[in-house]
Amino acid sequence: MSKSQRLTKQKTAILEILRSVDTHPTAEWIYQEARKEIPGLSLGTVYRNLNQLRDNGEILELNYGSSQSRFDGTAQNHYHFRCTQCGRIWDLPMPVMKTVENKAKVLKNFQIDGHRLEFYGTCEDCQQEGKAAI
Ligand SMILES: [Zn+2]
Ligand SMILES: [Zn+2]
Numbered sequence: 001m002s003k004s005q006r007l008t009k010q011k012t013a014i015l016e017i018l019r020s021v022d023t024h025p026t027a028e029w030i031y032q033e034a035r036k037e038i039p040g041l042s043l044g045t046v047y048r049n050l051n052q053l054r055d056n057g058e059i060l061e062l063n064y065g066s067s068q069s070r071f072d073g074t075a076q077n078h079y080h081f082r083c084t085q086c087g088r089i090w091d092l093p094m095p096v097m098k099t100v101e102n103k104a105k106v107l108k109n110f111q112i113d114g115h116r117l118e119f120y121g122t123c124e125d126c127q128q129e130g131k132a133a134i
Contacts, residue, residue: 010045010049011049011053013037013038014046014049014050015058015059017030018059018072018073023089024062024070024071024089026069027047027068027069028043028068030071031043031046034046050071058075059071060072062080062089070089074091078091079091079096079118080092080117080118080119081120081121081123083121083123083126084122085129086123086125086126092119101114
């Protein structure tokens with residue numbers, strides 16, 4: 001196998017793993033999964049591929065400051081819910097509000113390319129754990 005074939009195989013495997021889940025995993029998690037398919041794969045290679053996929057606009061990187069970045073196989077804008085207890089992230093199936101961009105546009109002379117919206121709170125699992133503890 002040539003070097004470029006090997007690189008394509010790695011990238012495809014990483015993309016498939018990422019798109020097979022809706023949990024917005026970390027690079028570390030993707031690495032553990034990808035290693036089952038590609039023995040000898042390194043975490044550095046996973047990061048490199050994820051960065052390339054992000055730069056190509058095929059995936060999104062969700063960055064939350066101090067905690068590890070999470071990755072999203074859906075590149076089009078969509079909204080998220082983040083659980084502040086367990087840190088997991090879900091997609092929210094609601095339409096993207098284009099009107100907020102128009103509202104923002106009239107405030108300043110900025111060119112607006114998009115927006116992000118994130119809801120946060122406690123997920124179903126963590127709500128139940130909270131109840132069980134009482
Ligand atoms: Zn939770
Ligand atoms: Zn998402």
